[in-house]
Amino acid sequence: MTRTPDIASGRLNDTALAVNFSDAHPPLTKEQAVVEADRCFFCYDAPCTEACPTGIDIPKFIRGIATGNMRGSARTILESNILGGSCARVCPTEILCEEKCVHNTREEGHPIRIGALQRHATDWQMDHGGQPFTRAPETGRRIAVVGAGPAGLACAHRLAMHGHDVVLLDMHDHAGGLNEYGVAAYKLAGDFAQQEVAFLMEIGGITFKGDQKLGRDFSLSDLRRDYDAVFLGMGLAGVRALGIEGEALEGVQDAVAFIEDVRSRDKKTVPVGRRVVVIGGGNTAVDAAVQARRLGAEEVTLVYRRGHEQMSATPVEREWAQTNDVTVRLWSSPVRIVEEDGALAGVEFSRGAATGDGRATYDAQDTFIVPADMVLKAVGQLFVADPVSGDSILIEGGRIVVDGSYRTTMEGVYAGGDCTVGEDLTVAAVRDGRDAAEAMHLALCAAPVSGVPA
Known part of the structure; x- marks a missing residue:
């Protein structure tokens, strides 16, 4: 007689599940945040800032918390990392900024809780005024961003800030990528991932289209024909x-x-x-x-x-x-x-x-x-190259090859995040998307507006 494995849903009741999947690390209170911020030495050439892939001026944002300038603190974070809220929750700060904190060399050996302070500041901003940036005058340029994960979202936001129109394409029904679909539920509890996407989209100029898959619903050639530039941030789908x-x-x-x-x-x-x-x-x-x-x-x-x-x-x-x-x-x-x-x-x-x-x-x-x-x-993820393998995109070691400006070997096409060689960290993907957007903006500004891809 053939039996079936003992796999079932509903092993726990609603109350137990609510507790088990609540926020794993509750936020700091205002008083706790000020006390923690006051521990900072506000180092010149701070090693914690050097260790942050997005280069957030950490002493500056912590000083903002210590002095009650929450708006300035949040802006300092978000101008470097627009997804600073989720990164504060999911980044391995213990091996990045906090590992380099000079408090580690002191007798107590307890680094500043940089991640918790970053969450405190970005959460305050999302609760008190929303998007702190304004959009530049429209440029008439249209850019396609494939993949609505951290890299794609950061790229789209920075391009929109510069006045470009962005169409964000993703295979899922919701934007967010890894933050929405691939992180443990207790790390980004509730619907924070979607709240952050909505916050980011407040900049304007970004249109999201879900259930759109490269290689199935459109090709890279289609995008080059219809848009002035393309950014690939598909992550690792395999x-x-x-x-x-x-x-x-x-x-x-x-x-x-x-x-x-x-x-x-x-x-x-x-x-x-x-x-x-x-x-x-x-x-x-x-x-x-x-x-x-x-x-x-x-x-x-x-x-x-x-x-x-x-x-x-x-x-x-x-x-x-x-x-x-x-x-x-x-x-x-x-x-x-x-x-x-x-x-x-x-x-x-x-x-x-x-x-x-x-x-x-x-x-x-x-x-x-x-x-x-x-x-x-859970033995590793892979970049699925099939959707771009027929185009002139160089792939080596299972990842898309880009230069120092995030340009691929196909003219007008840029890439960043996990689909390229890198640290495979959320914060690194945000950096890639942000910096690729800056490179795209410079290239687009140097090219005439003619209605055809530059």
């Missing part, structure tokens, strides 16, 4: 396969798709296994594992093929997994998905050991099985 036996079994799915389900559906309707195995060692793996646990999974095991030091998940994320009762097993490589009576029953792993250079060697004869009703694969 996922790596494990390439092992049993991967097609019911109950085995991509962690990215699971996270999107959790973000876009009523939590009570998202099915989860009683025993879940997550394969991978990045932040996506941690997000999937913790959310599975918070949906009501009784046992969640995150398994990674190497050690802690090689995991791309930050130390804070690894600790977060363990404090949420996720079991972490290291030096284990998946061999096969185990099937019993026609259904998923577990994952077989081979034990490994470090070789001294950070790599691992595995013993095919030394294996163990972790029981599972659900397996979530």
Whole structure:
């Protein structure tokens, strides 16, 4: 008799789910923010600013909080990073700005809580007056931005500020990209991602068109014909396969798709296994594992093929997994998905050991099985090149090649964010979109307005 894996929705009631998916890190109160801001030394040539991919003048915005100039504080952040609200919530500040804080070298060793202060200032702005920037006179230029994630949104906003008309195209029904569909629900709680998109769109001059996919609904050649310039910010739409036996079994799915389900559906309707195995060692793996646990999974095991030091998940994320009762097993490589009576029953792993250079060697004869009703694969995402492979876009190492001005090898087409080589961070994608927009603006200003692509 064929059985089915124990995967079900509604394992927890509404009250429990509301608690589990509430804001993981509640905001600072006004008093807490002022006290924290007063700790800052307001360093000249501040190392924290140097560590921020978008170059936010961190001492300046913190001084604004300390002196009660909230509007000035928020503007300092947003003129460098228009998505400063979401970046304050999702950025690994512990390995960026906060890691470089000079307080780390002092006896107490506690850096300024820069991320929390940034959230305090940007939230204040969104609650007290909305968009702080005004749009320049219209230029008559039309630009297509493909991908409404952090890179595309930042690019669209900066182009609109310069007076250009922007059409933002995305395969999803809503703008936001990773922030809307790919981040753990407790990191961007409630509908903050859409609130931030609405805030950004207040600049004017930006038209969003959802359910529009490059290669299906339009081509790159179409865009070059109809627009003065094009920005590609599609991110990483593909996922790596494990390439092992049993991967097609019911109950085995991509962690990215699971996270999107959790973000876009009523939590009570998202099915989860009683025993879940997550394969991978990045932040996506941690997000999937913790959310599975918070949906009501009784046992969640995150398994990674190497050690802690090689995991791309930050130390804070690894600790977060363990404090949420996720079991972490290291030096284990998946061999096969185990099937019993026609259904998923577990994952077989081979034990490994470090070789001294950070790599691992595995013993095919030394294996163990972790029981599972659900397996979530989080072994990396890929850029899907098919929609642009027929055009003169150079792709190397699975990413679009750009020059120092974010220009691709196709005239008039720029790119940035995860689809190009970089840090694969939200804040880095914002920087790419912003700087690409500046480069596009300079090029468009130098070209005559003729009604045809420049």
